Amino acid sequence: MRIIEASDARALDRLAARDDARNRAVERQAGRIIRDVRRRGDAAVAAWTRKVGREHGPVSPSDACPARLSAAALRRGWTATPKEVRAAIRVAVKNVASVAERQVPKPFAVRVAAGVRIEQRVDPFRRVGCYVPGGRFPLPSTLIMTAVPALVAGVREVVVACPRPEPVVLAAALEAGVGEVWAMGGAQAIAAFAYGTDRVARVDKIVGPGNAWVAAAKRLVADDCAIDLHAGPSEVVVLSDTGPAEWIAADLVAQAEHDPSARAIFVTTRRGLARAVAGEVERQLPSAGPARDAIRRNGAVVVARSRSQAIALVNRLAPEHLVCDRAADVPAFTAAGTIFVGPWSAPAAGDYCTGSNHVLPTGGAARFRGGLGAADFLRVYAVQTLTRRGVRAIGPAAVTLAEAEGLAAHAESVRRRLVGSDAARRPPGRTLWT
Secondary structure, three states: OOEEEOOOHHHHHHHHOOOOOOOHHHHHHHHHHHHHHHHHOHHHHHHHHHHHHHHHOOOOOOOOOOEEOOHHHHHHHHHHOOHHHHHHHHHHHHHHHHHHHHHOOOOEEEEEEOOEEEEEEEEEOOEEEEEOOOOOOOOHHHHHHHHHHHHHHOOOEEEEEEOOOOHHHHHHHHHHOOOEEEEOOHHHHHHHHHHOOOOOOOOOEEEOOOOHHHHHHHHHHOOOOEEOOOOOOOEEEEEOOOOOHHHHHHHHHHHHOOOOOOEEEEEEOOHHHHHHHHHHHHHHOOOOOHHHHHHHHHEEEEEOOOHHHHHHHHHHHOOOEEEEOOHHHHHHOOOOOEEEEOOOOOHHHHOOOOOOOOOOOOOOHHHOOOOOOHHHHEEEEEEEEEOHHHHHHHHHHHHHHHHHOOOHHHHHHHHHHHHHHHHOOOOOOOOOOO
């Protein structure tokens, strides 16, 4: 694993740079798939699954794609899953739900002036689609991280699409409380969710990671259907001056395991620890696979001159996962998807069952948002009520500001009510509009 000195500005620039180039061929094909699904619906989903499934990922187990799995199939998945795995799923679901419950924003009402009431309302989306990849390994954790916060938020219909729903994924669906699972994947599944077909009802929002075609499709449908975030390769930065080197290396290799394009970076002020971690990474790397490829391409150890320089570099990198050895440094971090504090806080634990969400911002997006949560499945909006007294209280200010902006019709709209409030006579008896 290469060691970079903080004085090497060019090396740090390369380390901080992301490859923003999109694969135009992938985007063009994703666009063709989406247009076809919009035109032909289920037939297009089935056709594209047969055409590109083996090239882009696992093929749906049913030629009648999209196929909805029955309740009996979900129960069979639960039965086929080992007891210890079912117990672990229960722990993960419980912990994720516990955190999500605290993430729900609260409704409120505030009287900003006499006769002016502003109310915040919080309503869940009606229907949400969760995409669970079906690549090299089944990912029950992704189902838990996407579906459970939606259910906690009160979404009535939480739907899962998975190109190859293995028993452990079905077991997670059953434990989470998801009753609608579709055996479909790829850009065609995203299009079915976004626009609907005869079999698949359209959703209000699509969440969850996927391959390049899924990511491209989510970008392309985002004007018509809400999405969570643009998911890229996994990222981890570890900042430590204390070690232990063996654990730091294990965290770097673990996140590199996700993708050959993953980024795994260690930042320290101790040169001896830098060498120890670099050596440990080499010892722990498998002989082949995505972890080795990721470390070779995007792995690095940076030796900073001071702790403040190290923190500044971390903020510049804006990583998806950040591991630091001192709680006192946390307020200084301005850009990280999630932060793990202390040597015992393994990011891999957060990938599964700490209760925090593992759907996190990548590619520098940690500068402006955190991970997926219950609030992502809610529509927060305002209800505004002005009475006659309220118009008198704030109307003159509204007229003045409208005229300052040159919007005469805006000013007139309020002015007519001001005139009306002066001329009106309250009818006898009790009225709400006072």
